[in-house]
Amino acid sequence: MVKTNFLVIGSGVAGLTYAIKIAQRFPEKNVLIVTKSDEQESNTKYAQGGVAVVLDLEEDSFQKHIQDTLVAGDGLCDAAVVEMVIKEGPKRLKELMLWGANFDSNASGKLDLGIEGGHSEYRVVHHKDITGFEIERALLQQVHTLPNVTVLSYHFALDLITEHHLNVPKSKTISCYGAYVMDQKTGAILTIKADRTVLASGGIGRVYGHTTNPIIATGDGIAMAYRAKAEIKDMEFVQFHPTALYTHKEGSSFLISEAVRGLGGILRNKNGHRFMPDYDKRAELASRDIVSQSIDNELKKSGDTHVFLDCTHLDIAVFKNHFPNIYQECLNHNIAIEKDWIPVVPASHYLCGGIVVDKNGKTSVANLFACGECSQTGLHGANRLASNSLLEALVYAHNIFEYHAAHPAVSLYTAIPDWNDEGTSIPKEYVLIQHNLVRLQALMRDYVGIVRSNSRLTKAVRHLDLIYNEVEELYRSVKINTELCELRNMVNVAHLIIGQSLQRKHNKGGYYNVDNVQTDKDSLIKELL
Template sequence: MPHRFDFLVLGGGVAGLSFALQAAKYGTVAVLTKRERYESNTAYAQGGIASVLSPTDTFEAHIQDTLEAGAGLNHLDAVEVTVREGPDRIRELVTLGAEFNRGVSGEFDLTREGGHSQRRIIHSGDITGREVQRALVEACDAQPNITFFPNTSAIDLIIDRRPGQGVPGRCLGVYALTSEGRIERFLGKVTVLATGGAGKVYLYTSNPDVATGDGVAMAYRAGAEVANMEFYQFHPTCLYHPEAKSFLISEALRGEGGKLRLRNGQQFMDRYHRLAELAPRDVVARAIDAELKRTGDDCVHLDMTHLGRAFLMERFPNIYATCKAFNIDMAVQPIPVVPAAHYMCGGVVTDLKGRTTLPGLYAIGEVSHTGLHGANRLASNSLLEGLVFGHRAAATCAEEMRSLSARKEDPPEWDEGSAVTSDESVVVTHNWDEIRRLMWNYVGIVRTDKRLMRARRRLELLREEIRDYYWRFKVTRDVIELRNICEVASLIVDCASRRKESRGLHYTLDYPNTDDHGWKRDTVVRREL
């Protein structure tokens, strides 16, 4: 028998849990997470949440900063909704028990990050995401209408495509691989993608292992519109150390006065942007990439030594302790850093209430494309987006659910066919490594038509190999994720190949200028079914 719920949520980060809390007021909610409940991209967010919480700040300033970072592709309505509704969502989060740093007066201790004209980042030390995740999970645990299914990996959306309907097929739920190794049907009157990003499509990333682009891949295979996948944000500063895996060095360090230096101690960011270290992320990442190519060095260095040990230990306790564990004392020596894939600014196309182009399917958070980020996300707008659109989508889903008929859909069970247990798992490992390496080399911070063409040709061959493997052998979590990162990689290459200009996070040597006349628009793709 299938698992039936009113609301089916895929993903347990800030967007999915915010949605679940609101939706639980109207019906039963299932939350599927690929790993344990506390493992999500949200839990790794360090910097904070951007919002207008100071009397000296304004909505107009936050809106303008977001538009400037987005390089002309933001959707103004999405920016205004997010910025103006942000403070209320943060107050709700505080009411749930989330604790943020405060000054001696009791007011929030606001900091500043790249691209912001004001100090408007609310934070919990340098582990803001972990604190947000904790508060939301504990609030969900207190709701009897919410059921978690950890270690459960969605494989594909279930779409009702009965002939003669005359409308796109409705999403009924998902087939998912459970923690017991069974493939079961999870059905919802409404299905919500909150699966986060796809940093694992690149060789170097700040993202955890769960970030394999599952929501975008599933939605695209089902026929939903996807947009702006060429805009993948590379965080300028990840710790460069042979034993450090994907450890982010928060932008807040530069917000507090950190200086980027070459190996010889020379600063360089003032040659690239008037804001120097506080320039938008795309500018800083490209500047570091250019300097590394020019000098042949493996990394640049983020210098915090002028700020003093006491301040660094209090403001950045997690980063300080982690660097110390790798024998880097940030109080007396600069931190070696390199750019790494960080955030997906494109995604599944939605309206301002989270609705995708497929009936019954919603998308919220990093997996979605609302138009908020444009061609480059402004620092600390990501957790904010999850809070705002998780809340907005829940109210709309509740209205939609009430209008649905009481008829219970009964889609077919998963057909395993003649699949057998694989004795060729090396194929999965090899293809995984090849995809990530070719994406880093050919579709990274700086691109060319020739590099994109090479990536496209190789990905086409890999997709055939993966498709053959997928149908011949029993499904495993590794195969699910490999299939999805290959799909997402192909979408990034497709969108990047279409855009004949440089804008925001998409920089190509063949078209180095921005073309507002021909390309001030989204790159929208959809699979023909």
């Protein structure tokens, strides 16, 4: 039994921000961060674009940012949450900078503000094209100065501990008492008892195989919360980034930042036709759902595997200064952007739904809080506005901290049993895990992709049931390992995405079903399908 005051699952911007603040506020209490890979490996690390914050009140305004967010969210945003997050943005950015995060400045010494799809003004604060990496660096540096924070790297959270695991009478109220966590190096399973548990476990990109997310993005936090009976919402709104670098290899894809189109990059088909003006008057700067759906339609019409991002007309010196990492990665694939078009294709990028939380990050399970991509706050609605995700993570990590500072947890004495794997055996082969992973990812790409239909979704339910039964049988009979648990979590996430997709009868934001009730926004794409 390991006891801690505050358990944080995840080491991205959301989890680290909360951990720093709560540890500084309560130096006499313990904060335990559990992360399943290296401490710096998270979706945050790969965030290229930046943090959307209103700073120039002469050119920009909170109201403009609010309106851009509401438009992108297509009527499903919580307006009060949108206002709260955006108005808090400058304060949270200032804290990041005080903690040592560096952002690019212009010739006048002010922060260099970029623009991305869906934004009406220049307001994206960035550090080259590795903004997330820089933020992660600064936050980890702060964490390591705090003696009451412990980071357990390569520890995999298996399940949240609730009444389900305890020898207590059933109750209408479900509470979280901590988590079972596996040391991936030794296989030992820790029982961690916590007064407060914060899920900051990131996204679900690997469910689709082709993704801009790192390999660790398997929806673990959402799956654990789902099994703990927490409310989960808006899982149908999977945002596909329009421009991932196309290669012939499967797996994680390199992201070509939205900011490249903000700088003037143009999308073309193989014949050189600039097609985005055919779909939206904002052309390449339309919101991600429009651009992704438009590319998907171009590929369906042509049978091609990818389209192209043309940057050959841009100032190469400016491009290399803004996007050195992108420029080098393209060179690694024999693409010289000053003369070659960049082959791109949409890839799974961000989940707008997740574990439902209130403004304080509280879930429907007592003593369980969530922030970052695993949460559903109401900010994004049906489609996330570019660079609003780091902003949301910073604001909600702060809100959870403030709530915990004002409402100290009461440590309840509860006897928690150790993990029980009696009757299981070490698997003799892992081929079934890999086989079912490939089946699941192909199913999600082919049946639950950018453009969906009732027929494909219904078929997906049947196919997923077969995978689910096989995975659950494996889970019950063998000693667990990370790959099996990740697969089980991804199956849970797939079930939520498919089920909530079937429940949605109107197309909104990033969700498009050809059989749904028509809206004005859909009409052009529907005509061309």
